[in-house]
Amino acid sequence: MTEPSTGTDSPRRRRGLTPGEKTGAAIGLASLLVAVLAWQWPRQSQDPRPTPPPTPSRVTASATAPASTPATPGSVAPDRTYLDALTPETGAGYLRPLPRALAGRTDLPKPVVLSCPSNDGADRARSVSYPLKRRYLDFSATFRAWYPPGQDPESAVRISAVVTIKQPDDTLTRQPRPGRTTTMSRPAESLSFSVEGADLLTLTVECDLGEGLAVLTDAGLTR
Secondary structure, X not given: OOOOOOOOOOOOXXXXXXXXXXXXXXXXXXXXXXXXXXXXXXXXXXXXXXXXXXXXXXXXXXXXXXXXXXXXXXXXXXXXXEHHHOOOOEOHHHEEOOOOOOOOOOXXXXXXXXXXXXXXOOOOOEEEEEEOOOOOOEXXXXXXXXOOOOOOOOOOEEEEEEEEEEOOOOOEEEXXXXXXXXXXXXXXXXXXXXXXXXXXXXXXXXXXXXXXXXXXXXXXXXX
């Protein structure tokens, strides 16, 4: 027979948790949940693909040119002085503006235009001289012939050059330089020669017809 209950708990029956034990259990469970989440989160956010090796860095050249270094004493700076910036020592009256038919052309920079002689009497050649004062090494220019409409395009224009060097005893030595001859029907000619040590540069023009011009463009001196 089953023994009747007496209304009191049996020593073998498990007793309920106290409020303090319930609080401790809740804190423990919460701590365990936080630990599990902290362990799982980095694993889920990690990219499963392997990290590629770093690419070597490349240096891109700057589009800005480096600042030029001032010339050291004794060196020669590659300066260029255009002939139209110099004041002629003689013959300035033989210079002319660029004719209207050529004005505004972008392929004719820094023009120096010498008029042809009339070919009457003693007017057979015209010269313009520029002071150099031994400051320059070379002269270069592009040379063209020009005649007004109606003139024979095969009429020639000739240009010659002489450099003058003053000697210690004040005598003058004149040295010819290569010249050019051209016509309107021919391509432009290059004119280039040394002026090293020269005190004066003289350009002389001769023409078949008196209405022509000798057109020098990009005419300059280098140091």
